[in-house]
Amino acid sequence: MSNPVVELKGLTRSFEQGGERIDVLRGVDLKIMPGEIVALLGPSGSGKSTLLQAVGLLEGGFGGEIVIAGNSAEKSDANARTSLRRDHLGFVYQFHHLLPDFDARENVVLPQLVAGRPRGEAEERAEQLLTALGLGHRLTHRPSQLSGGEQQRVAVARGLANRPALVLADEPTGNLDEATSDKVLEQFLQLVRGEGSAALVATHNERLAQRMDRVVRLHEGVLG
Ligand SMILES: Nc1ncnc2c1ncn2[C@@H]1O[C@H](COP(=O)(O)OP(=O)(O)OP(=O)(O)O)[C@@H](O)[C@H]1O
Helix, strand or coil, X not given: CCCCCEEEEEEEEEEEECCEEEEEEEEEEEEECCCCEEEEECCCCXXXXXXXXXXXXXXXXXXXXXXECCEECCCCCHHHHHHHHHHHEEEECCCCCCCCCCCHHHHHHHHHHXXXXXXXXXXXXXXXXXXXXXXXXXXXXXXXXXXXXXXXXXXXXXXXXXXXXXXXXXXXXXXXXXXXXXXXXXXXHHHXXXXXXXXXXXXXXXHHHCCCCEEEEEECCEEC
16 A cells, blocks of 8 residues: 555644743644545634644644655655655645746746756646646736636646645635635646645635545644
8 A cells, every 4th residue: 555645643733922832733643645635624723724834844843743755754854854845745825926027837837947847848737737727828927917716726737736746725715706716626626636646725615625535624733
């Protein structure tokens, strides 16, 4: 049997606020297998973003163990963690964070160049992903020339560009109206399934969560 793409064992995280300690994550256990799409539900402030930041290896300060594709993050130095992130993970945020001075295609090309892919191949991949998302006619538009839904679809293409084993998505459609949100999420799920990637998708939205393979709920610092 293959390795889980991510395994969390007893993950903890506390913050100090006004001299008071808040235990946000109190021992989170989670295992995601290749190709599995998991919805992470929980009310505002329950720690969904904090959990995604842990898995994304973007911040320290966590207790417990994070294993990405068989590699323990705790046992890796900063360079090895960067490689783990680059080789295995993709990110889609609620607000797209696209580079404003670059067009849609270039926003999807750049992370591939950083990962060492030749420009020609990177452009081909960017065009393929953007076309699959219905943006074949928007390749040379800059973010400011795109609608909110279009911007978010470019962010989806960028998150998938390097064929990550696991896509981490934090409220990927949270800033869109309901109809657009449904459409973008449907395209996101279809593309992730087609690519065979796994995904961990934080959302408040129970209805959208039901479209995924499995739902986990964050409540009082643990997953139920
Ligand atoms: N850097 C920080 N310093 C202090 N407290 C923090 C920090 N980051 C998060 N918190 C606290 O941790 C708790 C969980 O925050 P988090 O953003 O993970 O929740 P969330 O479930 O993603 O919420 P939302 O759905 O509103 O985005 C909140 O009470 C928040 O105030």
